Amino acid sequence: MKPSAFAYARPRALREVLALLERHGDDAKLLAGGQSLLASLNMRLSAPGILVDIGAIPGLDGIALKGRTLAIGARVTHRAIERSELVAQHVPLLAQAAPHIAHIAIRNAGTLGGSLAMADPAAEWPACCVALQATIVVASKKGKRRIAAGEFFKDLYTTALGAGEMITAVEFQRARKDERHVFLELVRRRGDYAIVGLAARARFARKALSEVQLVYLGVGVKPEPAKAAMAALEGKAADEAAVRAAQAALDSDLSPSADLYTSADAKRHMARVLLARAVAALAG
Numbered sequence: 001m002k003p004s005a006f007a008y009a010r011p012r013a014l015r016e017v018l019a020l021l022e023r024h025g026d027d028a029k030l031l032a033g034g035q036s037l038l039a040s041l042n043m044r045l046s047a048p049g050i051l052v053d054i055g056a057i058p059g060l061d062g063i064a065l066k067g068r069t070l071a072i073g074a075r076v077t078h079r080a081i082e083r084s085e086l087v088a089q090h091v092p093l094l095a096q097a098a099p100h101i102a103h104i105a106i107r108n109a110g111t112l113g114g115s116l117a118m119a120d121p122a123a124e125w126p127a128c129c130v131a132l133q134a135t136i137v138v139a140s141k142k143g144k145r146r147i148a149a150g151e152f153f154k155d156l157y158t159t160a161l162g163a164g165e166m167i168t169a170v171e172f173q174r175a176r177k178d179e180r181h182v183f184l185e186l187v188r189r190r191g192d193y194a195i196v197g198l199a200a201r202a203r204f205a206r207k208a209l210s211e212v213q214l215v216y217l218g219v220g221v222k223p224e225p226a227k228a229a230m231a232a233l234e235g236k237a238a239d240e241a242a243v244r245a246a247q248a249a250l251d252s253d254l255s256p257s258a259d260l261y262t263s264a265d266a267k268r269h270m271a272r273v274l275l276a277r278a279v280a281a282l283a284g
């Protein structure tokens with residue numbers, strides 16, 4: 001199928017993008033990497049009156065350290081994150097997760113901002129951002145605001161972005177010395193969206209885990225922090241008893257739905273398997 005007719009704008013300044021978003025409201029769609037949007041236009045799941053291409057806007061494509069924060073621009077591609085030494089050194093969870101996103105051709109075009117705005121429940125970046133307690137920076141004609149990642153994902157494909165707002169950057173705290181990051185997922189074939197995935201982060205010192213973050217993808221309508229499992233591991237040695245307690249706690253954290261290929265029980269089982277692997281890696 002072909003998309004319905006639309007106007008196209010490629011502004012050169014952020015303020016022009018924001019003016020277009022305000023003027024056209026819901027009839028405007030931002031175009032970043034196009035890896036999700038173009039398919040939805042071609043299938044006529046979406047029929048905006050105007051596409052606003054953000055490919056020429058300066059300042060959206062950098063990765064920069066600012067004190068304790070690593071800021072990544074909204075238009076930075078998945079592949080640039082995968083290859084960044086700054087990311088590997090300071091936010092290794094992102095470096096581990098990136099190769100799981102689709103295939104290289106898609107990672108060369110798809111962007112961090114586009115993925116977060118899509119809010120696909122099986123996508124890697126939303127779960128990573130929640131586990132890292134990242135801050136999502138958004139802009140509109142009214143100015144900038146910062147949204148905690150944990151507050152950003154509201155429902156299936158639904159975010160806290162308001163009318164006329166766009167993502168400009170994401171801010172991550174640099175990992176501390178005793179902090180460990182682990183990203184794991186189970187897929188049918190390499191490059192597929194995850195059946196179940198887990199973004200995990202914790203401090204590990206004196207043989208005990210602390211500040212544990214376990215955020216699942218693919219098991220709900222949005223990234224799902226496993227709060228009871230996190231509490232079960234807090235302050236504990238990463239031993240078998242702690243893992244068993246955390247796995248049992250997952251039952252109250254997650255209520256996955258079956259999809260075309262995988263039953264809810266199988267997803268629950270996979271979530272438990274990933275938890276055990278993540279704890280072993282966090283303490284390894």
Ligand SMILES: Cc1cc2nc3c(=O)[nH]c(=O)nc-3n(C[C@H](O)[C@H](O)[C@H](O)COP(=O)(O)OP(=O)(O)OC[C@H]3O[C@@H](n4cnc5c(N)ncnc54)[C@H](O)[C@@H]3O)c2cc1C
Nearest residue numbers: 030032033034035036037102110111113114115117123167
């Ligand atoms: C075959 C295939 C497999 C894929 N597999 C995976 C996978 O395994 N994991 C995964 O996470 N993703 C996967 N994707 C999706 C891919 O990661 C996309 O790149 C991503 O979801 C959207 O990013 P984009 O830059 O291409 O955004 P676009 O497609 O350009 O835009 C997507 C949406 O976000 C909006 N948007 C874009 N930028 C902004 C912004 N800065 N602020 C606010 N709104 C914005 C657009 O208006 C649009 O509504 C796959 C895609 C394909 C085609």
